[in-house]
Amino acid sequence: MDDIPLYMLRAIAALFLIAVNASVAGTFTVFRNVSFLVAGASHAALAGAALAIVLETYNIFSMNPIVGGILFAMFTAIAAGYASKDEGINTAIGISFALSMSLAVLFISMIREYAARVWGLLIGDLFLLTNEDLVLMLISTLLVVFVCSLLYREFLFISFDMEGAMAYGINASMLNYVLLSLIAVAVVVTLKGVGAILVFAMFVAPAAAAVEVAGNVRQVFILAFLIAMVSGFVGLAISFFYQVSPGAVASLFASLTYFAAVAYRR
Known part of the structure; x- marks a missing residue:
């Protein structure tokens, strides 16, 4: 352990957390069929980060x-759920x-000299994480994890049959807001490691691949977690020996x- 650089240990810890989010929230994202929310929440996070800096x-x-x-990502998710x-x-x-x-563009234009702090979220880097980030x-x-475990059955119900859940007497509308908010939070967690550009692949692809073969x-x-972890470790291993982005390799x-899983199923 003494021979492993501290930045690498932080990257491994972050990778585990990202894999957990990709497994839990990512799977519910695929079940609820709101994959586009990942892109919306990740870019909303840019606006929220820029506002904080302003x-x-x-x-x-x-x-x-x-x-x-x-x-900001939670607000976007709730607003989308309401609309x-x-x-x-x-x-x-x-x-x-x-x-x-x-x-985001408006706020960044107000802090041009600090804009690099916001654009850092656009790309992301597992090797640049701090202890505060972790x-x-x-x-x-x-x-x-806690909320999804607590409301596991309810989230499954509204993900596959919203109308049936409402007819059954479940407060489906409120649960939908909670689920969308949790997905938004998980997206921002993943964002710090892989960036807004690549978060969609790292967040949705493992769960989508798992759905094809599970x-x-x-x-x-389980499979979504394993795929996300293996993808992350492949990215870390390659980037450690070559000057490439670990998030890009992991997302690739x-x-x-996912495409391999689709081909296998067919």
């Missing part, structure tokens, strides 16, 4: 950019996505795993 720059309020990103009552949920997510990106990722992951719901969660491997 507030800090003008001495209004001090807040960690990741916390700002989580709050989806009248429009399709992907349409609502798309409009929320456009709103978030507009705000603590935030751990707290957020524990929250996601025999039951429990196997989907996870995406290829």
